[in-house]
Amino acid sequence: MKKKKNKVKEYLPLYLMMLPGLLYLLINNYLPMTGIILAFKKLNFSKGILASPWAGLDNFKFLFSSKDAWIITRNTLLYNIAFILVNMVVGIAIAILICEVKNTKMKKIYQSAILLPFLMSMVILSYIVYALLSAENGLVNNTILPLLHIDPIQWYQKPKYWPA
Incomplete structure (x- = not known):
């Protein structure tokens, strides 16, 4: 038991460095999975998500019977295709342009300016x-x-x- 406690103490800085990544995974990957449950429930706010009755596929029938469902689906697909294509083309072009910059200080400034919005x-x-x-x-x-x-x-x- 003492060896195990020493190992935990020894690796504590590594565990602390791992914590932000684990929190990110939890918040962005596992928390949205409640939406999967909500899709099949008839939500009653007073009962909460888990105590609400199951709706089966009724929510999907309601969605796809509306005239806006296909417009929403089309817009989502078109926006995603456009964003993927534009991001790939622009990303590759910017990467090539930055690789061509000879001044290493300016190269670092350009890289920082591009990455800053992703980190904010x-x-x-x-x-x-x-x-x-x-x-x-x-x-x-x-x-x-x-x-x-x-x-x-x-x-x-x-x-x-x-x-x-």
Whole structure:
């Protein structure tokens, strides 16, 4: 028992380094699996997810009997195909361009600038996007559009900018 305790103590820093990765896996891979259960339940908020009665395939019948189901499916597939293709082409192009940069300091700056959004929290990114697109004091409406002689755009109030 003492040997096992010493091993745990010895590897404690490694376990602590592993903790963020395990939390990430738990939050992003296992927590969404409750959606699989919800898909087959008739959710009653007062009873909770597990105590709610089973609906079988009724939820799917309801979804696919609506006229919007096929539009939603089409949009999802098209957006995913477009994002995959654009990300691959742009990612490979940027990788090639960065490999061609001779100055190692500039190469590191470019790599950091590209990776920074992936490492930032989505909450912070949403605030940055809001700061760019805000109707009253956003960078786009107050700086870029006046230079192009375009009236400010109400990005968050008009559905045409957020197609479903």
